[in-house]
Amino acid sequence: MLGIMSAEESEDVRVAISKKRISDSGLRMTAARRQLIEILAESERPLSVDDLSQRSKGKFDLVTIYRNLEVFREVGIVEVILLENGRNLFVLTGEHDHSHHIVCRHCLKTERIEFCMGGELERYASSRGFSNLSHTIEVFGECPECEAKH
Numbered sequence: 001m002l003g004i005m006s007a008e009e010s011e012d013v014r015v016a017i018s019k020k021r022i023s024d025s026g027l028r029m030t031a032a033r034r035q036l037i038e039i040l041a042e043s044e045r046p047l048s049v050d051d052l053s054q055r056s057k058g059k060f061d062l063v064t065i066y067r068n069l070e071v072f073r074e075v076g077i078v079e080v081i082l083l084e085n086g087r088n089l090f091v092l093t094g095e096h097d098h099s100h101h102i103v104c105r106h107c108l109k110t111e112r113i114e115f116c117m118g119g120e121l122e123r124y125a126s127s128r129g130f131s132n133l134s135h136t137i138e139v140f141g142e143c144p145e146c147e148a149k150h
């Protein structure tokens with residue numbers, strides 16, 4: 001099977017971790033939440049709200065999808081990947097709390113980067129008197145398969 005990322009947990013493990021975080025947060029596992037988690041877990045790449053709408057066969061309206069993704073983000077089940085064109089993609093975090101990704105700008109194939117270099121940037125921001133820091137870093141490029149097609 002095509003894994004979404006190298007060295008990634010299996011689909012079942014990511015579903016189980018996500019469900020546990022929902023219940024640990026005292027939230028109800030609704031049909032919509034269960035299905036959205038399963039669609040994200042089985043996807044070969046991060047998904048947009050439109051992708052989720054299509055893959056759920058229009059069962060949930062966009063507002064329902066947006067609201068649940070927001071809940072997922074708050075409890076740490078999904079991470080948002082902001083694309084170069086301003087669109088958001090959503091990916092299950094699995095057992096990772098914080099990641100950066102390499103994203104193919106053609107096919108949206110995504111790999112998790114196994115380290116974070118944001119600490120240095122945050123130390124710099126801190127030295128400039130900023131507090132309550134966070135950071136978002138994604139790397140965009142052309143994957144080997146897309147590159148071979150050109």
Ligand SMILES: [Zn+2]
Nearest residue numbers: 104107143146
């Ligand atoms: Zn590609």
Ligand SMILES: [Zn+2]
Nearest residue numbers: 098116117118
């Ligand atoms: Zn980081």
